[in-house]
Amino acid sequence: MPRTAPPPDQARLQPFRLEALTPLNHEVLRLELSQIDGPPLTYREGQFVTVRLPDGTARSYSPAAACQGDGRLELHIRTLPGGRFSTWLRSDAGRSGALLDIGGPYGDCVWTPPATAGAPLLLLATGTGIAPIRAMLVRHLAGAGRHPVHLYWGGLDQPDLYLSEEFAALAHRHAHFRYTPVLAAATEPWRGRRGYVQAAAADDLPRLDGARVIACGSPAMVDAARTLLVAACGLAPDAFHADAFVAQGAAPMPSGDASLSLEVGLPQAPARRLAAPPGGTVLNTLAAAGLLQGVCGGQAACGTCRIGIAPAWRAALPPPGRKEARLLAALGSGPEQRLACQICLEAPLDGLRIELP
Amino acid sequence: MTTQAISSPDQARLEGVGPAFDPERLLHVRTLTRQAIQRIAAAIQPGMFEEDAVEMARDLLAEAGMLRGWHDVYVRFGSNTTKTFGAPSDPGVVLGEDDLFFIDIGPVLQDWEGDGGDSFVTGRDPDKARCAADARAIFHEVRHKWLSERATGRALYDYAVSCAAARGWVLNMDLSGHRIADFPHAAIHEGPLAGADFPPSRLLWVLEIHIRHPSEAYGAFFEDLLLEDSYF
Incomplete structure (x- = not known):
């Protein structure tokens, strides 16, 4: 949905290409975008991104698909008569292949289950x-x-x-x-x-x-x-x-600042403390530091991001989902091992200690 | 989509292999990959949710010791067959009685990569059956051009576009071939075959053909290694 855009932040803008434009009904369009370069934009589902048109106009929308960490975005945009984005999308410029700058993610309206078991x-x-x-x-x-x-x-x-x-x-x-x-x-x-x-x-x-x-x-x-x-x-x-x-009616403060830390034990070097943006995965942070590079794009498929979790932190992590658990078992992993691509860094994991193989 | 050219002086570098490269092992993984695709397809029935089919595929691969993959396991049903590689499927799609689905897996066995894809139909919809068959047929048309003319990667995909159009389909150039090697080929070259301005060598490249209907929400996919006729 369109929102009041936060102040433009040039440092956060990343170039995306409009890959496909599909009508979903008489006034809503689905935009499929792919990031051209830079580390893949990651977001927590429910956050929003800011899209800057070539004329500098900024509009904000929440991605409509789960974050895959692969630089792809799906946005649903309600077109409005006379709206700047709507006009651009209907013009010759707003066709597949067009380039847009996108910043974010912003906001904290994310999935928050009830604290009471069984409550809706x-x-x-x-x-x-x-x-x-x-x-x-x-x-x-x-x-x-x-x-x-x-x-x-x-x-x-x-x-x-x-x-x-x-x-x-x-x-x-x-x-x-x-x-x-x-x-x-x-x-x-x-x-x-x-x-x-x-x-x-x-x-x-x-x-x-x-x-x-x-x-x-x-x-x-x-x-x-x-x-x-x-x-x-x-x-x-x-x-x-x-x-x-x-x-x-007020613009939100951008989130995603590097306010968490990740302590990384290395096999033959002193441990390192890395700044970690909340909402990203452990693999995102390790890849940004050049310490580990996944192959499958964070899909829990290749196992190249298998890491050890320090004993004191194991209970703090949510248990592995079925997909992660199945791959860990197939790889003959011990209980201390997890996939870095499946661990989302949130405030309770600030200071998490991991061990690289 | 335009693809950046890779000139022939780069061929030796881009066709490099890792220390564990072993043609026989790679061919063996290819055989196991093709067999796994057939086993997965045989277990898929109309009425299944796509998500359940993906889980079933992972279970089958795990039983075969082939769960680890250089890419995720993809089973696409119905309208999701138009989705490009890596794009998340729309949830909750159920396979119909007259429907189309495809499988795309990239298992890694020890140090060797596999990669294979194929499309299948349920029921008797002639257009969908033709779509699945055409993905396979276009793959072989393009492969024969590679065999007979030593065409470049770029020329192969130019040809693939025309082959698809001649049969009434649109080729998805986002899936335009890639390297394969001892794991991980991504350490050598992640670029597309369609960007190679040299004739690709045998056993080192995967030819991908993903076609979709120009206006309706279905498509088909086939991929395999670039190899001679005796391997098919």
């Missing part, structure tokens, strides 16, 4: 606010089995909900995930919910104490949802997450 995670979206929600679901839904996850996506009419079939398929596959489309002005026969997403959610989930809510979309929806769900459903005010600037 409620996702609310309107329009292209679905993009960061989709990225989060792709990344986290399969591993979120301890919590029921409810998605309410609102639009005026059926064509607005351009990913409905995808979410319905996800709901079919994941018993803990429920998808509810909500239309405010359905013109065709519609047997689904009518009205607004926050009202539909409040009706279905009248008790939200212990729950968390992530809302992405129009400022009106975000404001109304916060007010309603706190007042009527017992939601704790600090359990409501939204892009702060959406509701407050």
Whole structure:
């Protein structure tokens, strides 16, 4: 979804090429972009990036796909009559092969499960606010089995909900995930919910104490949802997450500063302490320092980034997912070994000590 | 897409191999790779989710001692067959009764890399069957040009584009061949075969053919090593 752009930061801009432009409905376009050079942009699903047009205009959008660390971005852009980006996209310049500068990532509206086991995670979206929600679901839904996850996506009419079939398929596959489309002005026969997403959610989930809510979309929806769900459903005010600037109108402070540290034990050299951007992987940091280079692009496929975890830190790491665990087993790994490409550096891992083989 | 030229003086460097290079081992991994693709394909049925097929493929490869790969395991269903290498699939795609899917694996056995891809259809949709067959046929048309004319990598892909167009498909030039060697070939050269302005040598390059329908959401993929007829 379009946002107020943060101040341009030349140092963070990276050149991307527009690879494909695909209509998703009558007004939303899917942009597929690939990074031309520089270390691949990485982001946490739910964060946003700033796109700078050749004329200097900046617009911000949340990637709609899970971060693969391969320099590819998928953005969903609602075109508006007279909008600068919309006009550019419709011009001869805005075609496949065009170059754009992209900065970021920014923001901290990311997947945050409820602290209470079994409490629901409620996702609310309107329009292209679905993009960061989709990225989060792709990344986290399969591993979120301890919590029921409810998605309410609102639009005026059926064509607005351009990913409905995808979410319905996800709901079919994941018993803990429920998808509810909500239309405010359905013109065709519609047997689904009518009205607004926050009202539909409040009706279905009248008790939200212990729950968390992530809302992405129009400022009106975000404001109304916060007010309603706190007042009527017992939601704790600090359990409501939204892009702060959406509701407050202020540009967010860029995140991604190198505020974490990683201690690296080397086989025949003194240990090194590396600055590590939060949200990136251990492999990102090791590669930036020239200490380790993966081959498969962070897919937990090649095993070249297998590292040791210092004993004191093993319990702090989330257990390996199925893909990582299967490869570690295939490689005959010990319990101290993990794949650097699968360890996301967050604040609790500040100071993590690892050992390179 | 334009591809940066690689001139022939670079050929020796770009066709270099590592200390563990062994043609016989590489051919053996190729055989195991082709067999694994067939086993994976045989286990895929209409009604499966793509994500489940990928997990099943990884399980089969793990059982065969082939899980480690220089790239990830790809099984693409339906509309995801138009996705280029590395692009994440749209989630929740179920294989239909008249559908198309492809498999792309790059296993590493000890020090030797494999890489193979092939496409398969369910049901009787003649257009999708033709798409899968054409990816294979274009691969061999291009390979024959390599054999008969000692064409450069760039000329091979120029030809591949025309072969695809003649059959009514669009060739994805993002998947335009690459080196293969003792693991990892990426340490020698990561560039595309389509950028090579010299005739590629046998057993050192993978020829990739990824075609898609010009307007509909399906495509097909085939890849294998550049080798002589007796290997097919």
